[in-house]
Every structure is written in C-alpha cells, then in structure tokens.
Amino acid sequence: MKQKVEQGEWLRPYSFRDTYSLVYESMQVHKADLCAAMGHSEEVHNRSYRTTSFRTMRDSFKQAFG
Known part of the structure; x- marks a missing residue:
C-alpha cells in the first residue's frame, strides 16, 4: 500500500515504524x-530506531535537576 502525498513523495506504512517504536517504548513496553x-x-x-523523544529528554533533565 502506497499513498502519494502533495510534494510528489511516496508515503508507505513502513514510514511509521519509527513512531510506532517510540510510542511503545514510552509506554514502557x-x-x-x-x-x-x-x-x-x-x-x-538500537541501530535503526530513535529511543528518545523531546518529552523523554525533558523528563530526564527535570528529574536530574529538579
């Protein structure tokens, strides 16, 4: 399944894997x-996907520095 987006790029369901990974890691899976x-x-x-987001980074610094 592919969908064409406005700027001439192809959007594939595979494009959402990084978000899927980040969301479920933040849910403590x-x-x-x-x-x-x-x-x-x-x-x-570990090599292919982000393991942090702005929110998790912010929370870590808030915990470290109060």
Missing part, C-alpha cells in the same frame, strides 16, 4: 517484546 513485534533483533533496533 519491554524492548525485547517490541523488537519481536517489529520482527528484528535488539541490535538492529
């Missing part, structure tokens, strides 16, 4: 379970 659901190893996951 164990990384091993998330990787199994996404069909790859933790090594591939």
Whole structure:
C-alpha cells in the first residue's frame, strides 16, 4: 500500500515504524517484546530506531535537576 502525498513523495506504512517504536517504548513496553513485534533483533533496533523523544529528554533533565 502506497499513498502519494502533495510534494510528489511516496508515503508507505513502513514510514511509521519509527513512531510506532517510540510510542511503545514510552509506554514502557519491554524492548525485547517490541523488537519481536517489529520482527528484528535488539541490535538492529538500537541501530535503526530513535529511543528518545523531546518529552523523554525533558523528563530526564527535570528529574536530574529538579
């Protein structure tokens, strides 16, 4: 399934994997379970997907500095 977007680029469902990963990691889903659901190893996951967002970064700094 592909969808054409306004600027002439193709949008594929695969494009949403990074967001899927980030959302479920922020919901405290164990990384091993998330990787199994996404069909790859933790090594591939760590190399290919973001593991933080602005919100998680902000919360970490808030916890560290009060």
